[in-house]
Amino acid sequence: MGWNICGHETAVAFLKEHTKPEKLRHAYLLTGSQGIGRRTLALAFIKALNCQNPPEPGEFCGVCAVCRQIDAQSFPDLMVLAPEEGHQDLRIDQIRSVQQSLALAPYQAKYRVVLILDFQRATASASNALLKSLEEPPARAVLVLTADSEENLLPTISSRCQIVRLRPLPMEKASSWLEQKLQIPAERAAVLAHLSSGRVGAAVRFDQNPEILASYHDALDRLEELLYAARRQRLQYVESLQKSKSGQRELTAQLVSAWLSFWRDVLIVRSGAEMPLVNQDRQRSLEDTARQLDLANIEQILERHEKALARLDAYVNPRLTLEHLLLTLPILKAARQEK
Numbered sequence: 001m002g003w004n005i006c007g008h009e010t011a012v013a014f015l016k017e018h019t020k021p022e023k024l025r026h027a028y029l030l031t032g033s034q035g036i037g038r039r040t041l042a043l044a045f046i047k048a049l050n051c052q053n054p055p056e057p058g059e060f061c062g063v064c065a066v067c068r069q070i071d072a073q074s075f076p077d078l079m080v081l082a083p084e085e086g087h088q089d090l091r092i093d094q095i096r097s098v099q100q101s102l103a104l105a106p107y108q109a110k111y112r113v114v115l116i117l118d119f120q121r122a123t124a125s126a127s128n129a130l131l132k133s134l135e136e137p138p139a140r141a142v143l144v145l146t147a148d149s150e151e152n153l154l155p156t157i158s159s160r161c162q163i164v165r166l167r168p169l170p171m172e173k174a175s176s177w178l179e180q181k182l183q184i185p186a187e188r189a190a191v192l193a194h195l196s197s198g199r200v201g202a203a204v205r206f207d208q209n210p211e212i213l214a215s216y217h218d219a220l221d222r223l224e225e226l227l228y229a230a231r232r233q234r235l236q237y238v239e240s241l242q243k244s245k246s247g248q249r250e251l252t253a254q255l256v257s258a259w260l261s262f263w264r265d266v267l268i269v270r271s272g273a274e275m276p277l278v279n280q281d282r283q284r285s286l287e288d289t290a291r292q293l294d295l296a297n298i299e300q301i302l303e304r305h306e307k308a309l310a311r312l313d314a315y316v317n318p319r320l321t322l323e324h325l326l327l328t329l330p331i332l333k334a335a336r337q338e339k
């Protein structure tokens with residue numbers, strides 16, 4: 001047992017060190033994009049803080065009553081708070097219940113812990129209410145917040161927390177971890193790793209949802225068409241996407257991530273590198289594309305896709321982001337039809 005976290009070595013080492021009473025702070029903020037593993041890491045930290053039989057300092061056993069209760073979310077000294085079903089925001093009455101919980105002495109554990117997920121969704125009044133707990137922290141209480149980025153929180157909040165930043169994993173690492181963890185073929189693991197841009201939590205969700213993989217293949221089919229299409233058809237495609245109203249940002253990010261995996265393969269094919277392709281089933285189309293572009297072009301296209309993903313993360317309008325991306329893609333000649 002123990003932490004068994006994929007990647008994030010620095011963050012794990014840091015948090016292990018912080019389970020020592022002399023290092024422990026009153027509040028932690030774990031930041032990173034959705035599906036990167038913030039919640040998993042937070043729960044491991046909370047187990048390490050409270051485990052009854054840690055095999056060594058900073059570790060947890062995973063089998064004692066406390067570890068099991070934390071896993072089952074039935075641990076009396078842990079309160080987990082998230083925006084309620086059907087609500088966009090974390091509200092002030094939820095934060096008030098946190099304050100009451102923190103004010104109590106731990107019932108059976110070493111520390112009473114409150115974990116608040118997605119704190120970037122807290123309303124201003126909820127944030128301000130939490131500030132009181134951060135300014136006058138109760139003894140033997142630890143507050144753990146997660147958020148997409150510290151920039152989306154009030155500076156008065158983030159400055160009072162120990163910030164732990166999580167970054168996506170390198171593709172190969174994510175892919176081999178997924179292969180082992182999910183017991184799936186290497187090829188599928190590679191697709192999931194690319195599709196999630198190295199966020200393994202997201203990749204595990206994708207694996208459980210066949211629709212997402214289907215939409216991955218659909219995204220690549222579309223790209224292959226659009227590469228041979230004129231500007232007008234590309235804009236029409238973006239227009240047609242606007243009809244599904246919900247989850248535009250997440251859908252667009254999945255689309256761009258899928259395309260990014262295609263371009264990484266084009267780069268491998270063009271450079272002649274001896275590396276496995278993610279989209280081996282599209283060898284022909286990868287070759288047709290690679291033949292018409294030089295390495296500098298392909299690198300620029302990859303960079304534009306990465307920038308588009310960063311823009312989506314930063315809440316730039318998904319439609320504009322996609323239009324911009326598609327209009328900067330080269331228009332290829334239909335080599336396949338000539339053969």
Ligand SMILES: [Zn+2]
Nearest residue numbers: 051061064067
């Ligand atoms: Zn334990």
